Amino acid sequence: MKCKVDKSILTGTITCPPNKSYSHRAIFLAAMSDGKSTLRNVLLSRDTLATVNACKTFGAKIEINDSMVTVESNGRIDPQTLEIDASNSGTTIRISTAIASLSDKTITLTGDASLKKRPMGPLLDALKQLGVQCTSTDGKPPVTVKGRADGGSTHISGSISSQFISALLISGPKMKNGITLEIEGNLVSKPYLDSTISTMKKFGATVDTISPYKKYKVSNQEYKATDFVVPSDFSSMALLLSAAVLLGEGMSINASLGDLPQGDREILSYLEKLGVKINIGEKITVDSPKLLNGGKFDLSNNPDLLPPMAILALKTSKPIEIYNVKHARFKETDRIAILAKELTKIGVIVTENEDGLVLESPKVLKSAELESSEDHRLFMAFSIAGMFVGNCTITDPDSVDVSYPTFVEDMKKIGANITV
Numbered sequence: 001m002k003c004k005v006d007k008s009i010l011t012g013t014i015t016c017p018p019n020k021s022y023s024h025r026a027i028f029l030a031a032m033s034d035g036k037s038t039l040r041n042v043l044l045s046r047d048t049l050a051t052v053n054a055c056k057t058f059g060a061k062i063e064i065n066d067s068m069v070t071v072e073s074n075g076r077i078d079p080q081t082l083e084i085d086a087s088n089s090g091t092t093i094r095i096s097t098a099i100a101s102l103s104d105k106t107i108t109l110t111g112d113a114s115l116k117k118r119p120m121g122p123l124l125d126a127l128k129q130l131g132v133q134c135t136s137t138d139g140k141p142p143v144t145v146k147g148r149a150d151g152g153s154t155h156i157s158g159s160i161s162s163q164f165i166s167a168l169l170i171s172g173p174k175m176k177n178g179i180t181l182e183i184e185g186n187l188v189s190k191p192y193l194d195s196t197i198s199t200m201k202k203f204g205a206t207v208d209t210i211s212p213y214k215k216y217k218v219s220n221q222e223y224k225a226t227d228f229v230v231p232s233d234f235s236s237m238a239l240l241l242s243a244a245v246l247l248g249e250g251m252s253i254n255a256s257l258g259d260l261p262q263g264d265r266e267i268l269s270y271l272e273k274l275g276v277k278i279n280i281g282e283k284i285t286v287d288s289p290k291l292l293n294g295g296k297f298d299l300s301n302n303p304d305l306l307p308p309m310a311i312l313a314l315k316t317s318k319p320i321e322i323y324n325v326k327h328a329r330f331k332e333t334d335r336i337a338i339l340a341k342e343l344t345k346i347g348v349i350v351t352e353n354e355d356g357l358v359l360e361s362p363k364v365l366k367s368a369e370l371e372s373s374e375d376h377r378l379f380m381a382f383s384i385a386g387m388f389v390g391n392c393t394i395t396d397p398d399s400v401d402v403s404y405p406t407f408v409e410d411m412k413k414i415g416a417n418i419t420v
């Protein structure tokens, strides 16, 4: 499927969707807690519904009423079926794989064509050290695990994904010996570990940080059912902020920021460095210069900011250099390669490096068909870029149901010329 986008001026208020990462965590931890948890402002998307289905498989009773989700559980992991389909969600399959290893049944975990290309090896190697039998398809899904994970000491590479570590921390309290986890090399996407530990704390579990992002100890302990409010999602907001910078005239963003840590809040400092003034009041607005400053950006901690940062090259006076984000190649797609190829089509001057991109403003803007390869963040970024260039076609609009199902209708309400 494709959609057409044309030059647009965005005016009015748009509401940022709930945070996908915290929605996943709250559902998983509630499913591991004895009692009833009430989760509010939960993101309901293809990814988080995959987590709901996984948790129902683990034995939790889950009811969804608009954005309020109630989860009832006895806290035990008792798989009702022997297969979990995580659809397009890396977070779901990584965390579900560790939780599934808490039972003594052989559980298969799989996903869609994109997910079947995403690495699982480091997590499986770490689980084997904890007494779990694991198989994979050349290090990728479908994978199988057979517990019961007793726990103990394990080590894992941090160079590909923080989700492997989040998965082990989350399942640690349920292992009779707890876990001591050592992370080898430099951990990518560090802030997501802070999100994991913060959410675990909300559900009554403590993590002993022996050395931040290097070594953790989690003792055997019970999760406690609780009420949880999901904040707005800075990863999605980054796309709306880039839209405001490129297309906004009187555009504002509604968001409930909360106080839970979000690594992608860094988008605010990156935009300030580019010369954009951010106004955070009842709503969020931006004052953008005609041309941005350019600059160098280490996105090791913020891989999902790559698409919204890359399209800002459409109006930069100096190059935007993005580096230290090789792990963006292991998302729904190889985002570095696709951004390089597709943004070149509309005139952006792109140099692709192994760990990032150098992007210079177009000399001449060119309309084109941009292929998002069913990657939700690429579709949204390319749509915004297409509204700046004009007369573009963008493939795979349905991909947004993964993280921002109302993106097209919300954007149209503030003036986006986008026709699916």
Ligand SMILES: O=C(O)C1=C[C@@H](OP(=O)(O)O)[C@@H](O)[C@H](O)C1
Residues within 6 Å of the ligand: 020, 021, 022, 091, 160, 161, 162, 163, 166, 188, 189, 192, 303, 304, 327
């Ligand atoms: O833990 C999470 O919720 C996520 C972690 C990040 O992945 P990596 O840790 O694999 O970089 C991020 O890209 C993803 O969108 C969500």
Ligand SMILES: C=C(OP(=O)(O)O)C(=O)O
Residues within 6 Å of the ligand: 020, 047, 088, 089, 090, 091, 092, 304, 331, 332, 377, 403
């Ligand atoms: C990569 C993403 O999520 P996941 O890893 O959960 O698929 C994303 O939301 O961009």
